[in-house]
Amino acid sequence: MCGFGGYFGDGVAPHDAQPLLQRMVAAIAHRGPDEQGVFTAPTVGLGHARLSIVGLGDGQQPMTHSSGDFTIAFNGEIFNYVELRETLKAQGHVFRTGSDTEVILHLYERMGPDCVSLLNGDFAFAIWDASRQRMVIARDRMGVRPLFYTTIGKTLYFASEVKALLQVPGVQAEMDPLALDQIFTLWAPIAPRTAFRDIFELEPAHLLIAEKSGMSIKPYWQLQYPDMGEPATYTDERAAAEELRALLTDATRIRMRADVPVGSYLSGGLDSSIVSALAAPMAAGGLSTFSVTFGSAEHDESAFQQQMATALGTHHNAVACGEGDIASVFPDVIRFTERPILRTAPAPLYQLSGLVREKGLKVVLTGEGADEVFAGYDIFKEARVRRFCARQPGSRIRPHLFRKLYAYLPGLKQQSAEYLAAFFGAGDDSMDDPLFSHRPRLRGTAAAKLFFSGDLRQTLTGYDAAAELASRLPQDFGRWHPLHQAQYLESRFLLPGYILSSQGDRMAMAHGVEGRFPFLDHRLVEFATRLPPEMKLKGLVEKHILREATKDLLPDSIGRRTKQPYRAPDSQSFVGKNEREYVQRRFQRTQDCRIRPFQSEGRFEAL
């Protein structure tokens, strides 16, 4: 797990190559504080910042194959490298190191870019293939590890974070107005677009191949659900639960592979409790767990965290996110997210990775991904209730079912059917709308665009971020079950665009900590796509099959807990005694030409 940057093309003069790569690597040194290295060849450069986790003594990068033909810079982990190495050895490959990096090189030697299909891991890598004079860049299936790129003339520049690309002469940090519209509608830019004009993100599960003649980008894997009405792959719930348990156990097992201790985040919810429970017996010397606690009862889950840590006998550590902490770290958080964000939730995770590092660990498992894969989010239930209401428009009874949702919003339980129907927009949307499940969220988020300046709104006239999202859906999307459509939207866009990036990789790597996600093992993801929707969202019980598969692992109080979404205090973090000078500055009318276009006349002051 590391960071890298590089280029391909004749835009870098030979004497500029080393200094440029060193600057790029220095910009992302937080991702790899253990070692740094560069590789150059005519028209090619690779730079690498290493966080040593596997092959501590012999995994230096960039790494060149013994033939001299292939050189790799790699960020991430290949969790099945042990099995792959054995297979390759049996085929006659000879290894010089114990690292997973070298396994990719040999697999590439054998299969070329198709080698990605055999990798089970979280990765982004660039391989300079000198024999074919091409740069092959790949990103993992779910988008755990980042990869950004830009071109100047015919030269391609790429890096793990945008800040490394900004070291390239001629690359500007300029806000992309369409990306801003997307963020303030969908929470994240639609890849390949990023918040920065002319800087792009390689989409998850894609390969980029750059040659002298040009560049091609193509997917190597797709998230796919069965057509509605297709005979179910799984009809026996018990058998499905057993298969799930076996897959999740193995996904956790191979994610415990490291030459350093592996810890686990423990939020007190179902998912991280399951992962911690599976990992605890596998951790030599005991498992270290890490939690955030909050002062406000609305956000705090410390009682559940303690209960789980005690039940598992872990070495438990917690960091308190106190009043004022979010405002204090927020500028750093944004420096690492490299994009505007609509929530403060990344900030406590930034503190949490700091705690992990302080305790001497650099790898943690997390429960991230379970809500996408097994339908845990309230938005899935909300969509189901909205459809239920839409079957009888005008029903005065049906909207009462909304009271079952959002347990953390107790005020909802007191509301009338009319209020609930209006609040959730029941009846506002066509059930044929491909974005039906997410429409209320999109509308609510887009309200923030009122704060855009008149100039910016003018620039965006006629642009519809939701329509662009809808245009990016696969052809067979319309044939999927509504729950699967909603899961796809979460898994394909919000997961890599926000959860795994702004809350995941960027917050963990800010402190040189690698997050690992058993629920996002592609075998488990593919298995879950084939489960009937009612095994995942049973009535209004989320992640039903996951609860069934793991009920012996957890105390009932955790196993039956309704999903408590991870949230952190938002606006109150920045006002009153928590207000910081930078907040005041941002709310003042500014002449700063970088910020002014984004401030509406009058509305900011009114805030």
Next chain:
Amino acid sequence: MTQLIKDSIKTFIIENFLFGDTSYDLQDEASLIENEVIDSTGVLELVAFIEDQFGFVMADADIVPANLDSVARITTFVAKHAQEPALNKMSA
């Protein structure tokens, strides 16, 4: 067919409102509301289940105790309104 419908409804009630406790003696004629098995939003969860499972939509006027307050009443109501393709799928 009536037995299949009844079994399906019983299973739903046990799994969703009785935490899967199969030892609970769920009598066919017992009032689900008076025995605090289901509350008013639970009734709507039951309606959603019936509609999904049996392929018909219930009018507000049908969402009343006379149709929904016991396993027996639900079974009778469903047997009267269930759509054939949904029933065929059940018995397949």
